[in-house]
Amino acid sequence: MPLPIRISHDSAEPLYHQIASQMRSLIFSGQLPAGTLLPSIRELAVETECSVITIRRVYQELESEGLVRTRQGTGTFVSEVEADRRGQYQYEAVRDALKQALERIKMSGLGEREVRDVFEQALRDVFPSEEGTR
Amino acid sequence: MPLPIRISHDSAEPLYHQIASQMRSLIFSGQLPAGTLLPSIRELAVETECSVITIRRVYQELESEGLVRTRQGTGTFVSEVEADRRGQYQYEAVRDALKQALERIKMSGLGEREVRDVFEQALRDVFPSEEGTR
DNA sequence: ATATGTGTTTATATCTATATACACAGTATA
DNA sequence: TATACTGTGTATATAGATATAAACACATAT
Numbered sequence: 001m002p003l004p005i006r007i008s009h010d011s012a013e014p015l016y017h018q019i020a021s022q023m024r025s026l027i028f029s030g031q032l033p034a035g036t037l038l039p040s041i042r043e044l045a046v047e048t049e050c051s052v053i054t055i056r057r058v059y060q061e062l063e064s065e066g067l068v069r070t071r072q073g074t075g076t077f078v079s080e081v082e083a084d085r086r087g088q089y090q091y092e093a094v095r096d097a098l099k100q101a102l103e104r105i106k107m108s109g110l111g112e113r114e115v116r117d118v119f120e121q122a123l124r125d126v127f128p129s130e131e132g133t134r
Numbered sequence: 135m136p137l138p139i140r141i142s143h144d145s146a147e148p149l150y151h152q153i154a155s156q157m158r159s160l161i162f163s164g165q166l167p168a169g170t171l172l173p174s175i176r177e178l179a180v181e182t183e184c185s186v187i188t189i190r191r192v193y194q195e196l197e198s199e200g201l202v203r204t205r206q207g208t209g210t211f212v213s214e215v216e217a218d219r220r221g222q223y224q225y226e227a228v229r230d231a232l233k234q235a236l237e238r239i240k241m242s243g244l245g246e247r248e249v250r251d252v253f254e255q256a257l258r259d260v261f262p263s264e265e266g267t268r
Numbered sequence: 269a270t271a272t273g274t275g276t277t278t279a280t281a282t283c284t285a286t287a288t289a290c291a292c293a294g295t296a297t298a
Numbered sequence: 299t300a301t302a303c304t305g306t307g308t309a310t311a312t313a314g315a316t317a318t319a320a321a322c323a324c325a326t327a328t
Contacts, residue, residue, distance in 0.1 A: 004241075012146075012147045012148055012151040013146045013147055014315085014316060014317085015317075016317080017146040022241060025238075025241045025243075029241070029242060031243070040273080040274060041274085042274085050317075050318090051318050053318060054318080056275075057317090059275085070274095070275070071274085071325085072274070072275045072324050072325075073274045073324040073326075074273095074275080074324085074325060074326080075273090075274060076275085090242040090243065091248075093238060094239055094249065094252050095252050095256060097234065097238035097239070098235050098256040099256045100231070100235070101231040101232055102256055102259075102260040103140060103260055104159075104227060104228070105228050105231055105232070106260055107138075107159040108159050108162075108163055108227055109165065109224065110228070112261040115257070115261075118228065118232065119253065122232050122236055123246075123250075126236055126239060126240055126249075127246040127249075148284060148285085149284080149285070150285080151284095174307085175306085175307070176307095184286090185285060186287090187285070187287080188284080188285060188286080190307075190308075191285090193307090204306095204307070205292095205293085206292050206293075206306070206308070207291080207292040207293030207305080207307065208293060208294080208307080209305090209307080210306090210307085
């Protein structure tokens with residue numbers, strides 16, 4: 001089963017960074033629970049249309065952060081992660097992404113009101129009108 | 135007068151890319167009208183805390199896109215830009231910035247309430263309390 | 269044993285960022 | 299009117315980060 005990862009080869013953000021970042025989210029959000037066997041570096045390389053070495057680097061980086069554990073000849077597994085780090089990471093990731101987007105939008109000349117409107121509309125796509133939420 | 139440019143040395147996005155991207159916005163949005171004399175590469179290098187060569191590269195890239203015109207010994211000036219390209223670029227810039235942030239939000243697994251809270255916080259960071267805006 | 273799946277190492281190309289020394293344009297001034 | 303000065307951009311060489319290919323080594327099941 002392929003991982004829900006979306007990378008862009010046109011983006012200025014380096015490939016290994018995009019992949020690592022998204023895998024952190026998957027792990028911290030619990031979508032990849034501790035013990036899960038990750039795809040082999042070759043599988044993930046195909047899936048993300050990049051080289052095996054790049055994936056290898058991602059796994060190494062995640063291992064150095066204690067998020068995964070890799071064993072030669074066997075595979076790479078998700079490690080146990082303290083609850084503390086979970087919420088913290090997701091919160092900061094979203095906060096940074098939002099800030100960056102807002103900076104970008106502001107620079108285009110839009111004012112606070114317009115930025116809010118644009119974003120409000122976008123949010124409705126992500127959280128499709130749950131009637132009872134109001 | 136320094137340009138309203140904000141770059142991050144920690145970001146995964148390359149320096150020259152951050153700078154070029156923001157200068158495009160300034161030009162396309164009309165905040166830097168045609169004929170404007172841009173800061174010298176040394177000034178902008180100091181302002182952005184990067185090397186002269188990096189700024190030079192940015193100016194070269196913008197020149198190759200027809201956005202600026204540079205003359206040795208004199209300086210770099212903003213060129214005339216067709217109205218067509220303006221709206222187009224700004225629209226796409228906003229659209230892409232939003233898209234990226236939303237992808238990140240989806241992947242985080244945070245709920246609507248939390249996302250909205252984070253958004254308000256980020257919005258305040260980017261638009262520091264302009265009292266009269268309401 | 270050996271076949272097939274893992275991860276690993278080594279060498280290489282390209283991209284990003286830098287420092288240093290150079291060349292041109294305009295201005296002051298002798 | 300020369301000429302030196304000070305500001306511009308420019309060229310060359312180099313270091314580090316990013317991405318790759320190809321050959322290697324380990325683990326497990328036949």
